[in-house]
Amino acid sequence: MGIEFQILHKDKYTRARVGILKTAHGSFETPVFMPVGTYGCVKSMSPDDLIETGTKIILANTYHLYLRPGHKLIEELGGLHRFISWNHPILTDSGGFQVFSLAKLRKITDEGVLFQSHLDGSKHFIRPEDAISIQRSLGSDIIMVFDECAPYPVEKGYIEKSVQRTTEWAKRCLTAMKGNRDQAIFGIVQGGVYMDMREKSAKELVQMDFDGYAIGGLSVGEEKEIRNRIVRETVPLLPTAKPVYLMGVGKPEDIIDAVTAGVDMFDCVIPTRNARNGTLFTKEGKIVIKNACYSKDERPVDEDCDCYTCRNFSRAYLRHLFTTKELLVYRLNTIHNLFYYQQLMEEIRKAILEDRFMEFREEFYKRINKKEENLC
Amino acid sequence: MGIEFQILHKDKYTRARVGILKTAHGSFETPVFMPVGTYGCVKSMSPDDLIETGTKIILANTYHLYLRPGHKLIEELGGLHRFISWNHPILTDSGGFQVFSLAKLRKITDEGVLFQSHLDGSKHFIRPEDAISIQRSLGSDIIMVFDECAPYPVEKGYIEKSVQRTTEWAKRCLTAMKGNRDQAIFGIVQGGVYMDMREKSAKELVQMDFDGYAIGGLSVGEEKEIRNRIVRETVPLLPTAKPVYLMGVGKPEDIIDAVTAGVDMFDCVIPTRNARNGTLFTKEGKIVIKNACYSKDERPVDEDCDCYTCRNFSRAYLRHLFTTKELLVYRLNTIHNLFYYQQLMEEIRKAILEDRFMEFREEFYKRINKKEENLC
Numbered sequence: 001m002g003i004e005f006q007i008l009h010k011d012k013y014t015r016a017r018v019g020i021l022k023t024a025h026g027s028f029e030t031p032v033f034m035p036v037g038t039y040g041c042v043k044s045m046s047p048d049d050l051i052e053t054g055t056k057i058i059l060a061n062t063y064h065l066y067l068r069p070g071h072k073l074i075e076e077l078g079g080l081h082r083f084i085s086w087n088h089p090i091l092t093d094s095g096g097f098q099v100f101s102l103a104k105l106r107k108i109t110d111e112g113v114l115f116q117s118h119l120d121g122s123k124h125f126i127r128p129e130d131a132i133s134i135q136r137s138l139g140s141d142i143i144m145v146f147d148e149c150a151p152y153p154v155e156k157g158y159i160e161k162s163v164q165r166t167t168e169w170a171k172r173c174l175t176a177m178k179g180n181r182d183q184a185i186f187g188i189v190q191g192g193v194y195m196d197m198r199e200k201s202a203k204e205l206v207q208m209d210f211d212g213y214a215i216g217g218l219s220v221g222e223e224k225e226i227r228n229r230i231v232r233e234t235v236p237l238l239p240t241a242k243p244v245y246l247m248g249v250g251k252p253e254d255i256i257d258a259v260t261a262g263v264d265m266f267d268c269v270i271p272t273r274n275a276r277n278g279t280l281f282t283k284e285g286k287i288v289i290k291n292a293c294y295s296k297d298e299r300p301v302d303e304d305c306d307c308y309t310c311r312n313f314s315r316a317y318l319r320h321l322f323t324t325k326e327l328l329v330y331r332l333n334t335i336h337n338l339f340y341y342q343q344l345m346e347e348i349r350k351a352i353l354e355d356r357f358m359e360f361r362e363e364f365y366k367r368i369n370k371k372e373e374n375l376c
Numbered sequence: 377m378g379i380e381f382q383i384l385h386k387d388k389y390t391r392a393r394v395g396i397l398k399t400a401h402g403s404f405e406t407p408v409f410m411p412v413g414t415y416g417c418v419k420s421m422s423p424d425d426l427i428e429t430g431t432k433i434i435l436a437n438t439y440h441l442y443l444r445p446g447h448k449l450i451e452e453l454g455g456l457h458r459f460i461s462w463n464h465p466i467l468t469d470s471g472g473f474q475v476f477s478l479a480k481l482r483k484i485t486d487e488g489v490l491f492q493s494h495l496d497g498s499k500h501f502i503r504p505e506d507a508i509s510i511q512r513s514l515g516s517d518i519i520m521v522f523d524e525c526a527p528y529p530v531e532k533g534y535i536e537k538s539v540q541r542t543t544e545w546a547k548r549c550l551t552a553m554k555g556n557r558d559q560a561i562f563g564i565v566q567g568g569v570y571m572d573m574r575e576k577s578a579k580e581l582v583q584m585d586f587d588g589y590a591i592g593g594l595s596v597g598e599e600k601e602i603r604n605r606i607v608r609e610t611v612p613l614l615p616t617a618k619p620v621y622l623m624g625v626g627k628p629e630d631i632i633d634a635v636t637a638g639v640d641m642f643d644c645v646i647p648t649r650n651a652r653n654g655t656l657f658t659k660e661g662k663i664v665i666k667n668a669c670y671s672k673d674e675r676p677v678d679e680d681c682d683c684y685t686c687r688n689f690s691r692a693y694l695r696h697l698f699t700t701k702e703l704l705v706y707r708l709n710t711i712h713n714l715f716y717y718q719q720l721m722e723e724i725r726k727a728i729l730e731d732r733f734m735e736f737r738e739e740f741y742k743r744i745n746k747k748e749e750n751l752c
Contacts, residue, residue, distance in 0.1 A: 040696070044703040047688070069671065069696045077674055077692055085688045295445065298453055312423070312461045316453055320416070320445045327420040330703055 002141060002184035003211050005243050011357045015235060015262030018352045021243055023089040023141035024182045025081060028056035030243060030264035033255070033345045034091060035272060035338055038064050040074075040084040043272055044331040045338070047086045052308060053335055054342030057089035057141075059267040062134055063098035066124075067117055071137040079139030091267075092140035093247070094131045094173075096188075097216070100149040108148065110165060128169040132176035132185075140183065144214065145173040147188040152220040159192040166190045167204045174208055184211035186245060192217060193226050195233055202237035212243040215263075219248040228257050235262040252281065252344055253368060256361055259348055271341045275333035278322050281340040283367060287315070289333070293376035294319045307339035308332075378517060378560040379587050381619050387733045391611060391638030394728045397619055399465040399517035400558045401457060404432035406619060406640035409631070409721045410467060411648060411714055414440050416450075416460040419648055420707040421714070423462045428684060429711060430718030433465035433517075435643040438510055439474035442500075443493055447513040455515030467643075468516035469623070470507045470549075472564075473592070476525040484524065486541060504545040508552035508561075516559065520590065521549040523564040528596040535568040542566045543580045550584055560587035562621060568593060569602050571609055578613035588619040591639075595624040604633050611638040628657065628720055629744060632737055635724055647717045651709035654698050657716040659743060663691070665709070669752035670695045683715035684708075 004022040008029075011017060019030040035042045035050065037058045042050060050058065060080060065071060074083050081087055099105065103115040112127035131146035146169050150162045170187050177185050187205035191197030205213060215234050218227045231246060238244055245265035246258045255266055271281065280287040282302040287294070289301075300310035301318065309318070309332040321329035351360035380398040384405075387393060395406040411418045411426065413434045418426060426434065436456060441447060450459050457463055475481065479491040488503035507522035522545050526538045546563050553561050563581035567573030581589060591610050594603050607622060614620055621641035622634045631642050647657065656663040658678040663670070665677075676686035677694065685694070685708040697705035727736035 039700045039702055040693075041702045041704050044707075046684075046704060046708070048684075068700055069692070073672060073692070076672060077690065083690070083693055083696075085693070296449060296452060308422075308424075314453065314459070316445070316449070317416075317459055317461070320459075324415045324444055326415055326417045327703060327706055328417050328422060331420075331707065332422070 002180070002182050003243075005212070005241065007241070009353050011352050012355060013358050014260045016259050016348075016352050016357050017262065017264070018349050019243065019264055021089075021264075023057075023184070025087060025089045025141050026056070028089060029349055031255075031259045031345055031348055032057060032265050033341050034059040034265065034267040035341075036061075036267055036269045037084070039068065040065060040080060042334070042338075043276065044327075044334050045272075047084070049308075049331065049335055050086070050338070053338035054346065055338060057091060058086065059091050059093060060084075060138070060140065061095070061098060062092045062131065062138065062144075063095035063102065065092075065138060066095060066134050067119055071134045075137040075139070079137075081139060089142070090138075090140040091142040091265075092135045092138055092144065094135065094144040094146040094188075095126065096131070096144075096147045097149050097247070099126065100151075108165075110168065128172040129176045132173050136177075136180060136183065142212070143177070143183050143185045145170045145185065145187050145210075147190055147216055149217055149220075150190065150192055152192065152217075152222055154192065156192075156194055156197070159190075159194055159197050162192075163190050163197050163201045166201065170205055170208060170210075174210070186210055186212040186214050186243075188214045188216040188247070189234055189238075190217045193222055193230060195230065198230060198234050199237060202234060206237070206239060210242070212245060212265075213238045214245040214247050214265075216247045218246070219250060224254070227254075228261070231258050231263065232261045252341070253365070255344070256348065256364060259352075260357075260361065271337035272334050275337040276330045278329075278333065280318075280333060281337050285368065289315065289319050289322050291319075291376060301336050302340070305336065305339065305343075307336050309336040309339075378556070378558045379619075381588070381617065383617070385729050387728050388731060389734055390636045392635050392724075392728050392733045393638065393640070394725050395619065395640055397465075397640075399433075399560070401463060401465045401517050402432070404465060405725055407631070407635045407721055407724055408433060408641050409717050410435040410641065410643040411717075412437070412643055412645045413460070415444065416441060416456060418710070418714075419652065420703075420710050421648075423460070425684075425707065425711055426462070426714070429714035430722065431714060433467060434462065435467050435469060436460075436514070436516065437471070437474060438468045438507065438514065438520075439471035439478065441468075441514060442471060442510050443495055447510045451513035451515070455513075457515060465518070466514075466516040467518040467641075468511045468514055468520065470511065470520040470522040470564075471502065472507070472520075472523045473525050473623070475502065476527075484541075486544065504548040505552045508549050512553075512556060512559065518588070519553070519559050519561045521546045521561065521563050521586075523566055523592055525593055525596075526566065526568055528568065528593075528598055530568065532568075532570055532573070535566075535570055535573050538568075539566050539573050539577045542577065546581055546584060546586075550586070562586055562588040562590050562619075564590045564592040564623070565610055565614075566593045569598055569606060571606065574606060574610050575613060578610060582613070582615060586618070588621060588641075589614045590621040590623050590641075592623045594622070595626055600630070603630075604637070607634050607639065608637045628717070629741070631720070632724065632740060635728075636733075636737065647713035648710050651713040652706045654705075654709065656694075656709060657713050661744065665691065665694050665698050667695075667752060677712050678716070681712065681715065681719075683712050685712040685715075
């Protein structure tokens with residue numbers, strides 16, 4: 001279909017691997033991090049800014065774009081890439097997660113989901129076929145199936161029904177993709193925290209032969225150890241030749257754990273949302289830029305960082321901009337945090353390619369475990 | 377002192393002229409427009425963005441920087457240029473205007489002004505000497521005297537006293553500048569809408585031999601015709617060899633009128649504030665980007681504009697970003713409006729240099745007078 005995935009190198013001691021994923025709008029190496037551009041814009045960032053941070057692919061939200069400005073409008077204007085002036089890969093989620101977390105849910109049937117917009121309360125009925133049709137209009141490079149995101153915690157009986165429905169919907173999504181040569185489609189493994197449900201979900205999806213597989217329904221409140229176990233045990237159920245995407249994860253340490261387990265793709269709002277809240281990532285730990293200790297601090301956020309923000313501005317200036325609520329600071333902070341994430345991914349790929357991923361991982365943990373004492 | 381001003385060309389039929397002003401942080405051609413960077417940041421813009429719009433000098437607000445982060449802190453960190461990473465000319469206003477318009481004014485005496493911060497109600501007493509000392513700490517290239525900005529409308533008796541005080545304060549400001557070789561200082565002609573008061577003010581200031589002269593206390597609610605007359609009649613009272621700065625003006629047509637009268641320097645929040653409110657300047661008139669007529673408009677804001685925004689984004693996308701309150705739109709709009717203003721200044725300078733400023737002016741008026749019918 002619309003993508004080609006090639007594995008360049010596998011780690012000797014873990015399932016970590018470096019690959020290259022080719023889409024209709026260009027290629028990128030994996031493991032890859034996708035910043036979240038909810039409304040067709042990674043908050044505060046221009047396409048040029050994203051390129052400068054090392055971003056190669058972004059995620060956009062089908063649910064949000066369906067409501068505003070509408071997928072038909074975007075299609076009329078030549079598709080999402082053109083609309084947002086980003087001539088590089090885009091993955092769209094299916095809207096499933098947002099319908100279940102953001103909208104006022106009215107009714108789930110086997111046919112689809114009736115929900116009310118979180119914006120104006122208007123009612124919408126979305127079937128799996130609609131979710132695909134919308135994503136086809138948007139023209140994203142990677143389409144996600146429409147899945148049911150179960151709440152957490154929830155009893156196993158609910159998950160059983162939910163997994164069955166997600167499988168049925170996945171089939172209908174595949175059918176709705178017929179004739180589509182430019183776009184790829186990923187299935188989403190659900191099953192909550194029940195490994196037998198995850199196995200069932202993975203098995204059924206793998207039979208359908210998707211272009212890639214996502215692990216969904218995690219990062220919803222479960223313990224980190226539970227999530228790590230689910231990821232670790234789910235990846236081996238998926239075909240090694242296909243890319244694996246862990247949805248909505250996560251913190252740098254979570255990403256490293258998941259890479260170890262064999263995950264290739266990630267998205268998360270943490271770097272961008274934290275940036276807007278004034279929390280900045282550094283190799284020595286996190287900086288809360290509003291803290292008074294930075295008021296006269298002439299150093300950049302991270303002395304080893306080569307991002308636009310660190311090349312030009314001091315912690316003192318960023319703190320001043322944050323204190324006075326100057327719009328510029330949200331952009332400067334976001335540039336830094338995304339650069340940090342993309343550098344991390346670059347280092348991960350390099351470590352895997354050089355057969356020293358486990359050393360890298362240990363170094364990383366040692367560094368973040370001593371971080372608290374270093375920062376004010 | 378800290379600047380050199382050279383007149384390159386004078387218009388044959390008006391007082392319009394092109395000059396070059398050399399400061400400790402570089403030179404620029406006049407007539408020049410200075411974007412307003414209240415807190416040491418032109419709202420939403422990075423230094424690189426400003427350069428891209430053609431901006432050569434910015435204005436910063438002494439009053440705001442005195443309150444946050446404090447001039448002593450900025451001085452400790454190497455001065456304002458370094459603090460904000462802008463290695464180009466900066467003019468600081470004296471804080472006079474803000475004390476009289478923004479702060480809660482407590483008491484004006486001949487000694488100085490007692491006011492309460494608009495932020496936290498804290499009390500501050502600022503003498504003319506303090507205003508200079510603060511601006512010396514900031515290290516701006518052009519310092520403004522501390523003046524009394526009279527309210528409008530107000531009876532002539534008030535203006536008489538106010539002009540007298542402004543003259544006294546100007547003398548004290550000059551004394552406080554002693555030994556300062558890097559920074560220049562401009563006097564500010566006051567006098568409200570009373571031409572005899574303006575004459576008195578100008579005469580007294582000119583005797584003190586400032587590096588340049590500003591016309592202050594306008595754009596405070598008076599009619600456009602009155603302002604134009606005051607400017608037209610005040611400029612000839614000032615030495616032709618010195619730069620003339622009309623404070624807080626204005627709309628493109630106001631700038632053209634003032635250039636005609638012989639003004640060299642301008643500052644105004646209109647392009648930046650309008651940008652954030654979604655009003656965009658084009659050669660055909662103003663665009664209110666939230667209007668529904670732009671929802672499917674694939675054209676850039678201005679088809680003849682070469683700014684980053686117009687090179688990359690459609691009106692439809694800007695409208696979408698504005699509707700969804702995406703932070704990026706405030707920057708993209710500001711880039712466009714400042715580029716428009718700086719292009720206008722470039723065209724004004726070119727027209728003067730090519731001895732066709734009056735034709736340019738007539739063309740400009742013809743264009744903006746037919747604008748309303750063209751835009752939705």
